[in-house]
Amino acid sequence: MPEGAAEESGDTVTELRLDKVSRWYGNVVAVNGVSMSIGPGVTGLLGPNGAGKSTLIHMMGGFLAPSSGTVTLDGVPVWRNPGVYRSLGLVPERESAYDFLTGEQFILAMAKLHKLPEPGAAAKRAIGLVEMDYAADRPIGNYSKGMKQRIKMASALVHDPPALLLDEPFNGMDPRQRLQLMDLIRRMAAEGRTILFSSHILEEVERLAGHIEVIVAGRHAASGDFRRIRxxxxxxxxxxxxxxxxxxxxxxxxxxxxxxxxxxxxxxxxxxxxxxxxxxxxxxxxxxxxxxxxxxxxxxxxxxxxxxxxxxxxx
The missing domain is CATH 3.30.70.980 (YebC, transcriptional regulation domain)
Structure with a gap:
């Protein structure tokens, strides 16, 4: 579990836990016996291409069933449990927005799906957090890659979840957008949220993550502060x-x-x-x-x- 997370007495600690998780496709083993615990703070998920990072994130997000082992959020199984999405925000690597909607319409729809009491206010807050107010009335199909990434981030934040899964969240962003999102992630971690993100750019992980989890060839290779690992x-x-x-x-x-x-x-x-x-x-x-x-x-x-x-x- 990452150290240094902001946790005041009485606060609830949100924890994602994998216990001996494996996933295979026929004779191909994508993830093999991985156990790890993701707690408050920023955790970086690292591994070479094809190591199993996205498969792990899909299982943690409830999109994919483990072939063996368990994935839980605060002790509750994630697979086939829609209730966990009240506590979980997801930014998948692949595009997941409707191009014919405006950014505001998309985030408002997400707020309504979560049955938030004031969906309009929640959507406005989330769009403001990712600094997309200026483009909220434009169709998503006209957004750049970096803008689409930020509106996906807003959809993950609209219900103010205590845990976030971010799969390559900086893809397509320009330097200013990256710095803004890094600052937002740091602020959310300081609030005590549990944040796991994957990135193929090691500099991003080094600057953001106080804790890393390394996957190599589907196996758990290392865990902790990278200096201690060294x-x-x-x-x-x-x-x-x-x-x-x-x-x-x-x-x-x-x-x-x-x-x-x-x-x-x-x-x-x-x-x-x-x-x-x-x-x-x-x-x-x-x-x-x-x-x-x-x-x-x-x-x-x-x-x-x-x-x-x-x-x-x-x-």
């Missing part, structure tokens, strides 16, 4: 960029101390390969002090989400 990968050495007052002297001291596997002197500083992250970060200041060298910068150079993802996929 530090648990003891089979791969950790790379650091180290800058100091005397890189040559520090390199000789590191080699003599044996606290790193290799040290390379570059024009940007020392490129150090260490086997044990914690041991190296503990020893380096002591080695520098004993050598009489001042440290200016110590930064992991392979602790980005991109490097963690590439390591997991290559395993």
């Amino acid at each position: 530090r648990l990968m003891t089979d791969r050495p950790h790379l650091f960029l180290v800058r100091s007052g005397d890189d040559r002297r520090l390199a000789a001291a590191i080699i003599a101390d044996g606290s790193a596997r290799s040290v390379q002197l570059t024009d940007k500083g020392l490129r150090v390969e260490a086997v044990d992250f914690q041991r190296f970060t503990w020893l380096l200041p002591r080695v520098a002090r004993d050598a009489g060298v001042r440290l200016w910068e110590v930064s992991p150079s392979d602790e980005s989400l991109e490097s963690v993802f590439s390591y997991l996929v290559a395993r």
